[in-house]
């Protein structure tokens with residue numbers, strides 16, 4: 001990708017779908033796919049910040065993912081416990097902050113502690129943000145914002161809603177990528193995606209490499225964003 005001629009989106013969101021199918025195609029358990037998907041988080045985060053993305057929001061575990069078999073939920077939680085700190089250490093070296101969006105109150109004490117520690121350790125970084133959705137749901141986030149606005153006695157305005165979203169400091173994603181072939185947002189950043197450019201690919205998340213990421217950026221770069229206006 002020629003960085004000079006391509007417009008790099010400041011904020012990219014990714015719905016990382018296809019881990020399970022990737023593993024099943026290889027005759028392995030779904031958790032094998034989640035492990036490969038986790039390794040891919042490291043590869044794509046490094047690449048995204050290298051090409052100039054400022055914020056990367058990743059959908060790791062949705063509010064609805066609790067409905068999966070216990071074994072799979074446990075495997076995902078273990079991966080988060082094991083790798084969040086590793087990712088934070090890595091991005092910390094490059095001045096990137098790690099944040100978590102979602103209702104973390106129901107997570108294990110161990111995971112809550114890891115999240116608190118990694119957020120604290122990287123809080124002073126200003127070059128970019130790796131934002132991870134854990135027990136995140138876009139509808140739940142909108143309801144949370146509405147409750148907070150009501151409790152504070154504020155006016156129900158678009159601006160005030162934006163202020164009460166997890167992404168208040170990050171702004172809205174310019175580009176949302178979904179891997180794995182499904183053509184939907186599945187409760188990801190519903191408020192923030194009003195004017196996001198959407199990119200869907202059949203490539204399964206563990207196979208979504210740097211070249212595939214660049215393809216998404218090139219597609220974004222060729223779009224004309226009008227935000228409802230004429231030009």
Ligand code: FPP
Pocket residue numbers: 016017018019020021022030034037038041058059060061065076079080083084132180
């Ligand atoms: C969707 O694939 C993927 C998930 C529900 C989990 C995504 C989580 C990771 C990649 C781990 C992230 C880890 C860290 C530390 C950030 P799927 O299981 O729905 O795949 P399928 O559609 O093929 O069944």
